[in-house]
Amino acid sequence: MAVQLAHRGRSLLSELAKCATPTAARFLHRHPTEMTLLEMLGSTNLRRSTPEDYRILREIVKSFERYSGVGNDIQLTLPERSANELIMIEKKREYEKGIMDPSKFAPGHHIFQVLHTVKQSPLFQVLRKMPKGAALKTHDTSMCSSRAVIEMTYRENLWVCTTHKGCRVVEFRFAKEKPKDLRHEDGEWQPMEKLRELRGEENLRKYLRVRLSMYPLASFTTNALAWRHMMGIFNLLDGLLQYAPLWGDYYYNALKEFYADGVQYLEVRSVLPELYCLDGSRLPKRETVQIYMDSLKRFKQEHPGFIDSKLIYAPIRHVQPEVVGQYVKECTELNKEFPNFVVGFDLVGQEDKGHPLSKFAEELLKLPEHINFYFHAGQTNWYGSHVDQNLLDAIVLGTKRISHGYTITKHPILMRLAKYLNIALEVCPVSNQVLQLGSDYRSHPAATLIAENVPMVVSSGNPGFWRAAPLSHDFYMAFLGIAPMTADLKFLKRTAKNSIRYSSLKDEGKAEAMEKWKKEWDKWVAKIVAEKDQALEDKK
Ligand SMILES: [Zn+2]
Secondary structure, X not given: OOHHHHHHOHHHHHHHHXXXXXXXXXXXXXXXXXXXXXXHHHOOOXXXXXXXXXXXXXXHHHHHHHXXXXXXXXXXXXXXXXXXXXXXXXXXXXXXXXXXXXHHOHHHOOHHXXXXXXXXXXXXXXXXXXXXXXXXXXXXXXOOOHHHHHHHOOOOOEEEEEEOOOOEEEEEEEOOOOOOOOOOOOOEEXXXXXXXXXXXXXXXXXXXXXXXXXXXXOOOOOHHHHHHHHHHHHHHHHHHHOEHHHHHHHHHHHHHHHHHXXXXXXXXXXXXXXXXOOOOXXXXXXXXHHHHHHHHHHHHHHOOOOOEEEEEEOOEOOOOHHHXXXXXXXXXXXXXXXXXXXXXXXXXXXOOXXXXXXXXXXXXXXXXXXXXXXXXXXXXXXXXXXXXXXXXHHHHOOOOEEEEOOOHHHOHHHHHHHHHOOOEXXXXXXXXXXXXXXXXXXXXXXXXXXXXXXXXXXXXXXXXXXXXXXXXXHHHHHHHHHOOOOOOHHHHHHHHHHHHHOOOOOHHHHHHHHHHHHHHHHHHHHHHHHHHHHHHHHHO
């Protein structure tokens, strides 16, 4: 026995061994002011350990690591354990292939380069069918696939404005007659059918598929350019989707696509535009909300397994404080009229531009307490800048969740506060890569959130613009690229459950939602087990 350990005798080792049980590890994790493992280890001289001491200590420290990450509070059922075996075989297969040849590891690449390979991966196939609970971060006009949006350009009375002699589409508008106003210098309005005829239907579809996505941009462009390109897509979609009869159909289709991807509950951040009619007149914002609610009612009637959807009013942040004051008033009014649907407030748009949250604090604090904040914050790479400080302001202003929070791991105090105040981070891996915050999923900061067990959910942001599945690609990258190799079904289950736990649903709503999700989850697990058994049977 080494001198130093011997000095405290065997009692130190046995004390540490006691701490290594899951309960003790969790206890220490929740009570960081208690005698911690670090302090215990600090009181001894590790260089004087015997090989036996070393082995025991190694096991103890390892078990602390194992029990501290996301998902380790979950106990798997027997069928889940069986399904987990298969999931881990597939995960390890991709990992091992990657270790042998890193160029074959999908999370090491830009999503645009591996989108199709990922779709064929057996692990992705399993995750695609997984009941994921909720998608808590989506934006009103970037939820649907471009295929669905292109179908919408076949609607009656659609005009299209083009420049460069008909080569570049710059605006859409529904109208009985040719629009008279021109926002583009050499712009020219023509009926959509005519453009389709001129350019050929297939050619135009291909062209629109590119225009309505971030492709072919790849990792070599800057964050600012990626943002500019993305805002260009939003602007192009305005004239098409803000047509009142189409707005509800777009949302209905989004619910359909998300539901098919294993999402049973959706929170949409909307700028709530004043929609227009065929005669050019505009409807008040409350009509936009009413259209959402009518489509949701129809969707829920037709899809009883779907849980619900809520709306977070999220207007553009690049304004003066008095405008934010106006937004707050609008949100309060809308919440009064639609208390079960308009449930939160946020500000959207590129954080690096415009004012920080602190500038709006006075106005924001006028929002009635029962309407929650769900702020975008820390979606930047400028550590220590005023933009980076939005994280601090979001927390101090009482946000319930943080969208992205990409820089939070650089602020340990804020990270601890998020954990202590139970503020969940909405992690959107694919969005962060496409908008140039990071290139390799293995270096995504959420790995630290996972290791530290900070509340988090996986979400997607604007999947329609990157041709990704509504949520499955984000889950795949988070599970394979960000979480540790050992993260298994427990991680997936905790993440799915978190999405309901940190939703804006009230407690009884959460209980009901959890039940609906669990029903699907159990079915999914049973199916994996049955397929596994069948495969074993076939091998005999
Ligand atoms: Zn966003």
